[in-house]
Amino acid sequence: MKRFWVAIVAVFGVLLTACGRGSTGSTPEAKTLTVFAAASLTESFTELGKKFETDNPGVTVKFNFGASSDLAQQIVNGGPADLFAAASPATMKTVTDKALGDGTPVDFVTNELQIVTAPGNPKGIKTFADLANPAIKVVVCAPQVPCGAAELAVEKATGVDIKPVSEEPDVKSTLGKVTTGNADAGLVYVTDVLAANKAKPTVDGVSFPEAKQALNKYPIVVIKNAPQADLARKFLELVRSEAGKKVLQAAGFVVT
Amino acid sequence: MNRPAVLARRARDRHQISVGLPTLIWLPAAIGFALIVLPVAGLGLKTDWPRLPELIFSESALDALRLSMITSSISTVLCILFGGPIAVILARSRIGGLRLLRALVLLPLVLPPVVGGLALLFLLGRTGLVGRGIETAFGFTIPFTTAAVVLAQTFVAMPFLVVSLEGALRTAGQRYEAVAATLGASPMHAFRRVTVPLVLPGLASGAVLAFARCIGEFGATIAFAGSLQGTTRTLPLLVYLEREADVDAAVALSLLLVVVAVVVIAVARPRFVEGQT
CATH class of the missing domain: 3.40.190.10 (Periplasmic binding protein-like II)
Incomplete structure (x- = not known):
């Protein structure tokens, strides 16, 4: 057992000196x-x-x-x-x-928020307030990330209380839950909706005026x-x- | 347990000549150990210790910890119930195509967990093959529920249980079962009274591995179950989310995750593995 610890100390020592020296030999790439x-x-x-x-x-x-x-x-x-x-x-x-x-x-x-729905908007979502309908499965970004913070700001400004089925860690993840058909609607950016429809139409985007209150x-x-x-x-x-x-x-x- | 066998082994161990390890083995072992331990120790260095209690006893952290423990326990039981029989078939059956079966069972080990989550979504999601049927027949959907978390964890953790249990079954061999059969025991009786007690340590260590994998599971869960406090947001999901806004909180929660993992592995494993249940 003793030898094991000696070897560990040796390895740690080598690692530390290696860290100390840093990367001095890097030559700047040409432009x-x-x-x-x-x-x-x-x-x-x-x-x-x-x-x-x-x-x-x-x-x-x-x-x-x-x-x-x-x-x-x-x-x-x-x-x-x-x-x-x-x-x-x-x-x-x-x-x-x-x-x-x-x-x-x-x-x-x-960048501003937009409601994203399945193609053709089967649930007929027209306004931000429609998202408070408990029959509609809504995904949003978590408040820790910018799209979630913006969504929360809109909720506060409008007094609409959305009960999401999931608070995703990033905006693409939110979009994914809608494009795969597992959520009825999501709140993402206008740019995400455009990007999602670039190759072929995969989602519908619904703009709402309150989005202007939480521009990113x-x-x-x-x-x-x-x-x-x-x-x-x-x-x-x-x-x-x-x-x-x-x-x-x-x-x-x-x-x- | 078959006590005479254990006693015999211990007696044998006592009389064994102690064979030294080749010196050369210590160096790579130490490098490997450093690779595993140093980054985790780095977490400790980055931790904001004064804020630690506040960060890990926050409501969201406790919710996530509770959810992680509950779902991982259920998933581990499911792994034993369904993965156990798979291991027995892989180790003992003589049906054809076992090799292919084994490769398929191991798929979740190679598959990136996010891909596994997507696969689950495409099968059991609302527009998935089976998911659509479930919705029309029973009126509920699986994604975004705690059940989805359990399914995702079971999916990624099952191979760990199967692999270690199959190994234990192969090591144990079939001698005792053969003896039981000659004494007139039915296959079920021999399985219950001989095979299962014999591989109990292997089963336990496989279960601990599976449980540990469940605790750390992230990719399949976020893809299949989503992330909502108290319902689907397990500890790793909370860590991933917190690092966006508050790195200190993320580090503190990671530390909590490490402590849970160490407790599970260090406390549960040796006791079970040595077969002193």
Whole structure:
């Protein structure tokens, strides 16, 4: 048994010294811009990335799409991002709180909630208040995630009390419960409905005026001391340009 | 239990010459141990200890813990009821196609749990093959219920029970059953009085494995059952959700999950495995 512990101590020692040395031998890749962006930006940013590569020969744009909170955690823990586009001010705050933002983040788009139903809207859902009907199985996002926080804000503003059958951990998961037919309705973003119908019509989207009371803002910021900070600023310009606006609007975002 | 056999084994153990382990074995063992333990120890370092009680005794955490314990217990019983007989057939039967059967039973081990959850959804969901029939016949649907959590857990955990029990059955061999048969015991009688007591330790360790797998189950549950406090939101689902908003809470709940797992494995396993039930 003693030998086991000696070996363990040895292994831990080696690991610790290895950690201490860190990664010194990394050579900067020739012009690769790394963008961390919220999953809902996948389609529009991929398109903008292709345009950016055409406009700037020799530059490769690499994307890391995911839940904004995960991306923020990755950046705080040393993730190699040059530019970060988050789906909520709260997740952006994780990064700026650690002084990792180069300047103040700007809100570049907003996204609003939409009711999503099965194709043809078989339950005839027309308003947000219809979702309080106990005969309708509704899925929403959990209040911990931005789409759930927005949904809760609408509930508070309207006084409508929705009893969901499930509070999903992310918006795609919410959408999935409707596209598979297991829930009658869900609350997702306009962009998710458009994305779901891109290949073939799979769901119906029902807009409701109260959604305007809980717009979700998307902030974007260049990361401080990023290896490709200049490229990141250029990409940010593209996002804010007329061409960028067009792509984002086509995906369902409201450009601010 | 067949006490004479146990006593004989112990006597044999006492007279055995102690054989040392080759020194070379310690190093890879230590690396493996470090790989398992270091990340979990890292959780402890990241924990916000002053807030820990508040975080793990919150209403949502207690609901999730209770739900996890209840569903995992039911699922483990289902694994024994249905997986046990599968293991017996795999170990003892001579029917053809056993090899294929074994491969199929092990599928949930290779399948990503989310895919397993989707598969369950496509079968038992409201628009699924069987699910649609259940809704028209009985007027209820399975997704979003606690039953869906149990089904998801049973699906992913059953192979663990089958594999360890089949191993135990093969190791035990059929000598005693053959003797029982020559003494006139019917197959059922021999199974009940000889086979089952003989593999009880294997069954218990398989059940503990299955229970542990149920406690940690996430992917199939979120895909098939959804996530609602008190109904379908088990501890791993709560951890996944909390990490979106409050990483400290997620870490604290993970620690709770680790403690539950360690208690289950460390307390239950050795006692059962050594057959001193």
